[in-house]
Amino acid sequence: MPKNPNSSTKPVKREGPMNATMKFFLAGCVAELYLLVVRKYYVNGTLTQVIAWDSYLRYILWAGLAVLAIGVILSIVWNKDRKKRVIGWSVGGAGAFFAFSSWFTLGYVDAALRLMCVVVPVVMLLDILWSLYDRECAWALTILGVSLIALWVCRQELSSIYLGSFVRVIAVIYIVVLAVIAFLTHRIDLHDGKLGKLQVLPAEADPLPVYVACGLSAVAMVCALISVSAAYYAMWTLAIVVFALAVYYTVKQL
Known part of the structure; x- marks a missing residue:
């Protein structure tokens, strides 16, 4: 009988949540970087950049809704396969983020970006807390x-x-x-x-x-x-x- 029977099981229990947390953390970093880029060019940019990004955000809004729909469809189709279902959720979540952030930014501009730049790191931190x-x-x-x-x-x-x-x-x-x-x-x-x-x-x-x-x-x-x-x-x-x-x-x- 091993001296510490739990020693071989603990890393296995932590491995899944840790991997998921790291993936979510990286996704949050990408989201925060995207918001900072939008803030740089849509809020603090030149008039030409602001006009261009106003069009970009409208395209991103519709593209995000399309990606969200694809993610929902994939989640339903892959409902019985957990790994594939997570992929569907991830695709849908990415689409929802880009669609919502574009809509929110177009409506409230600087206030929306300032709020989202705070919320994203907080959500990243909370995911780490709830996982570990x-x-x-x-x-x-x-x-x-x-x-x-x-x-x-x-x-x-x-x-x-x-x-x-x-x-x-x-x-x-x-x-x-x-x-x-x-x-x-x-x-x-x-x-x-x-x-x-x-x-x-x-x-x-x-x-x-x-x-x-x-x-x-x-x-x-x-x-x-x-x-x-x-x-x-x-x-x-x-x-x-x-x-x-x-x-x-x-x-x-x-």
Whole structure:
């Protein structure tokens, strides 16, 4: 009998998620590079470049929709083959990204690109968390990551004549959602990590990080609603908390 029977199985369990995470990370890098190129020529470019890229984005929009349709068809056709089905999802996801980013950029220009340039790295980070970290850590950092994006939007748009009221309503709704998440987390903790029949957290998971994430996020959002300047400091505070929590769980994983 081997001295450590689990030593040969652990690398196998990690290999699949690690490979998928690396592929998603590379795709995110390509997406971020594409957004930076669009920003350079469509927002900060010369008049000729802006006009040219306005046409390019419209072509990319329709091409993205076509690729999305192909991805959906491939996913349906290859439904019984998991590896091929993932290829279909990947093709569809790429088409959806290019179609949505083109539509969003054409509609909101600089604000859209600034938002997407923030969202893409955050999504890349969250994918790494959900693939390699404990579930309670993943939930907590996901909440904090979404809150950072919400604070950034509040700081940019709360003083806007056109979007200020809309952003304020969304911020209030988000605070309510945070309260609901905290309540559901308490229910899940009482039922060994389950919400109904769904296993949301491991039975032995500590829900404290989720409570802390919800509480800090709610306080930060309230501060942002009171003062746009406070949103800036709230963003830095949450960013420090995210960094500290990520370092703690990384050490714990190692």
